[in-house]
Amino acid sequence: MHQFESPLKPELAEIIRVKEETPFLKTFTVRFLDKKKQKQFSFIPGKFVMASVFGFGEMPISISSSPYQKDSLQLTVNAVGNISRQMHLLGKGSVVGLRGPFGRGYPIQKFRKKNIIFFSGGCGMASMRSAVYAVNAKKELFGKLFLFHGCKSPQELLFAEDIAKWEKEQNFNVFVSVDKPTPDWKGNSGFVTDLIDKVDFPVENTFVLMCGPQAMMNIAIEKFRKHGFKPEQIFASLERLMHCGIGKCGHCNIGKEYVCVHGPVFSGSELEKMHLREG
Amino acid sequence: MxxxxxxxxxxxxxxxxxxxxxxxxxxxxxxxxxxxxxxxxxxxxxxxxxxxxxxxxxxxxxxxxxxxxxxxxxxxxxxSAKKFFLPNREREFLFEKKAASFEIHExxxxxxxxxxxxxxxxxxxxxxxxxxxxxxxxxxxxxxxxxxxxxxxxxxxxxxxxxxxxxxxxxxxxxxxxxxxxxxxxxxxxxxxxxxxxxxxxxxxxxxTRENRNSQKENCSLKLETKNIAELLEKNFENPVWEKESEKCLSCSSCTQICPTCYCFAIEDFFIPGTEDSERYREWDSCQLQQFTRINAGIFRQSRKSRLRQFVMHKLSFFRQQHNVHLCVGCGRCIDACPAKISLVEIASQIQKNPIGAD
Known part of the structure; x- marks a missing residue:
């Protein structure tokens, strides 16, 4: 009898670099031990991988590196649960398991010649960074670019170096807001969603990509809609508990959608039909 | 042939x-x-x-x-015979520690x-x-x-x-x-x-034999009108019936354990004591348990109402929208097993009697 191979089997990957981003966030640069696998690995920003810390479990982590970076990939991990805390204890040379990429990413192909607003909050910046990198690498294909990012305090600002770099670029408008500013903070303060009313941006031919806490995204979607955005112009990435990543285990089920296979990126018109509250 | x-x-x-x-x-x-x-x-x-x-x-x-x-x-x-396809607990992988790396055994x-x-x-x-x-x-x-x-x-x-x-x-x-x-x-x-x-x-x-399969089966006394039920429940997501019925619910997950079609599972790792090897197990999980939807930001289905609704609607509505069949086969085991005497048929027929937004 033919044996079918498990789609849940992790591939071994080595941590080649660890960077401490904020007190709770670390970026791990990982590379598959199997060179062929590393060569074949490609993804669309917004997709995620299932990362295993052997003996502790497996968790979904979105890829934060550029899709054009072929020799390795980066995972930005927030130390909040058992597995992610354990991952934070790992250093260079440790071996973890990876499988993926899973899900549906941001449909960047559709945005040619259009303006893009990247909108993220907290560690939502992780998957957004990948999208920004992808767009920025072929900047001439797109219109005006905007980045809105919010975080709790200046020391929790993720990828500050990248953001500083993007700020200097032409045709790229970057707005960072901090909920609780420290005295030395010179940028915006208050919720990032408040920026939507303050900043001038085009509505026609503009798409919004969103990733962050659900509460932030709900408010942001509402505000963008008030400014005249159609639901089809908004794409938001949802976060749910996931155990398998292949639409079997049932944890990420919302109505008829499984976030792991139909998402995590949903368009505004799909989100309207979903029972996001208690669904 | x-x-x-x-x-x-x-x-x-x-x-x-x-x-x-x-x-x-x-x-x-x-x-x-x-x-x-x-x-x-x-x-x-x-x-x-x-x-x-x-x-x-x-x-x-x-x-x-x-x-x-x-x-x-x-x-x-x-x-039911579900456990022969989806065992309560089953080992998926063995991760054997080999120097700095691992060997994965399926x-x-x-x-x-x-x-x-x-x-x-x-x-x-x-x-x-x-x-x-x-x-x-x-x-x-x-x-x-x-x-x-x-x-x-x-x-x-x-x-x-x-x-x-x-x-x-x-x-x-x-x-x-x-x-x-x-x-x-x-x-x-x-x-x-x-x-x-x-x-x-x-x-x-x-x-x-010259016999054939003529059935002498008696009819079920319990009935549920299933025509358009998927759409009806979708429209009645906020029906007060959910709140009323869930007041009885103990969130014990008996219904999902006994159900021949409930398939949700969890994957967890365990160390083999005394070694650096570990095993990855797959176990039954249940949407009736609060931890089922827990992430760092909170629990999505916090209330009993939302969890009971997830069970019933997955059976009668969501799965139908995905696969064109109901996830319920009418065996009635969940009704038999429920210590609070909650009945899926009762909930669905109450909603059919008092739908919201029906004019």
Whole structure:
């Protein structure tokens, strides 16, 4: 009898670099031990991988590196649960398991010649960074670019170096807001969603990509809609508990959608039909 | 070519559905146990049969010398045969620590089985599981490898129990079997359902017959109108009935454990004590437990209402929208098992009586 191979089997990957981003966030640069696998690995920003810390479990982590970076990939991990805390204890040379990429990413192909607003909050910046990198690498294909990012305090600002770099670029408008500013903070303060009313941006031919806490995204979607955005112009990435990543285990089920296979990126018109509250 | 190999083609299905006379055999009732023992001994299959176990519960077990007297053929078994496809707890991988790296060993363990005594509802439940695990964004190997090595023998249900409502879903008509035993006087009419049936053929016990599969089945007393129920429930997401019914709910997850189609599972790692090796296990999980949707930001289905609603709506609405069949087969086991006497049929019919937004 033919044996079918498990789609849940992790591939071994080595941590080649660890960077401490904020007190709770670390970026791990990982590379598959199997060179062929590393060569074949490609993804669309917004997709995620299932990362295993052997003996502790497996968790979904979105890829934060550029899709054009072929020799390795980066995972930005927030130390909040058992597995992610354990991952934070790992250093260079440790071996973890990876499988993926899973899900549906941001449909960047559709945005040619259009303006893009990247909108993220907290560690939502992780998957957004990948999208920004992808767009920025072929900047001439797109219109005006905007980045809105919010975080709790200046020391929790993720990828500050990248953001500083993007700020200097032409045709790229970057707005960072901090909920609780420290005295030395010179940028915006208050919720990032408040920026939507303050900043001038085009509505026609503009798409919004969103990733962050659900509460932030709900408010942001509402505000963008008030400014005249159609639901089809908004794409938001949802976060749910996931155990398998292949639409079997049932944890990420919302109505008829499984976030792991139909998402995590949903368009505004799909989100309207979903029972996001208690669904 | 064997004529039965054509049994997968639509024309054959059509003929089979509308012909009164189908090809088949007759098995005498006294030959049932010898036949099952024959399958076990001669054909090398592991025979799984419904029995009354030592605790007095009816469930599926491997046929052995001890339990062969306790065969339970009166009605459906309280515990379904789900555990033979989705075991309560099952090892998926062994991660062996090798210097700085790991070696991953996949669990490969299965025996060719024959499942005897599946009722029509159980067969339909298996079909619903197939939809998820065989062909929904790829397959799951643990399920698929088990499913491929299992042959099914259905058994007709003559007298439905008080909580059965299979007719409402059309699952009272058997389908998706290798062989099906129709109850007759002194024996069974054996209907053939798949090309795999030859592995279950036994010259010694299968007799030629002029009988056919006319059913004497009684109708279920419990009924649920299932026409458009998926759309109706979708519109009634905020119906006050959910709140009212969930006040009784204990969130004990009995309904999901007993349900022959509930498939949600969790994956967890455990260290082997004293070593650096670890094992990855797959276990049943339940949408009725609060931790089921917990992430760092909070619990999405915090209230009992939302969790009960998830169970009922997944059965009657969400799955239907995904796969075009209901995830409920009307076996009524969740109603039997519920300590708070919550009934899926009751909830659905209350919503049908008092829908919101109906004008």
């Amino acid at each position: 064997n004529i039965f190999q054509a049994s997968n083609c639509p024309a054959w299905k059509f003929l089979n559905d509308f012909c009164v006379i189908v090809l088949g055999y007759f098995l005498k009732k006294k030959n049932l146990l010898p036949y099952l023992e024959f399958l076990q001994e001669e054909n090398g299959l592991q025979a799984i049969v419904p029995v009354v176990n030592s605790n007095g519960a009816t469930c599926f077990e491997e046929l052995s010398k001890e339990n062969s007297e306790n065969l339970f053929l009166d009605s459906k078994a309280f515990f 669990t490969i363990k299965h025996r060719h089985k024959v499942l005897f005594g599946l009722r029509s509802c159980d067969l339909h439940a298996l079909n619903a599981l197939d939809k998820v695990f065989l062909d929904f964004y790829g397959y799951d190997s643990l399920y698929r490898n088990k499913r491929n090595t299992v042959l099914t023998i259905g058994l007709e249900c003559l007298k439905p129990e008080k909580n059965c409502f299979c007719e409402s879903f059309g699952t009272s008509k058997p389908d998706f079997f290798d062989l099906f035993f129709w109850e007759k006087k002194d024996g069974f009419f054996v209907e053939i359902g798949s090309p795999e049936w030859e592995k279950l053929y036994c010259k010694k016990f299968f007799e030629k």
